[in-house]
Amino acid sequence: MNDQLLINIAMILIFAGFLIIFLAVVLMFFMNIRGKGKVKGGGAVIIGPFPIIFGTDKESVRTLLLLSIILIILMLFVMVFYYLVFR
DSSP states (O other), X not given: OHHHHHHXXXXXXXXXXXXXXXXXXHHHHHHHHTTOOOOOOEEEXXXXXXXXEEESSHXXXXXXXXXXXXXXXXXXXXXXXXXXXXX
């Protein structure tokens, strides 16, 4: 039962990630058609607890750094929760 719950949570998170990416691409497309949008980009690769962040401007890098820190804290919380509940 516990394994099925984890599989379901993982599938929901994967689906949510794809949905967010799809919505971001659609929004960028429509903003650029109207000429009101400016494309900025960046990315983060998280290897263990260490983020590698890159971007086209300082604002993107700051946002990605904040999101990476939040993701690492969330990851540590989930690991501790999993250890305490499912051991």
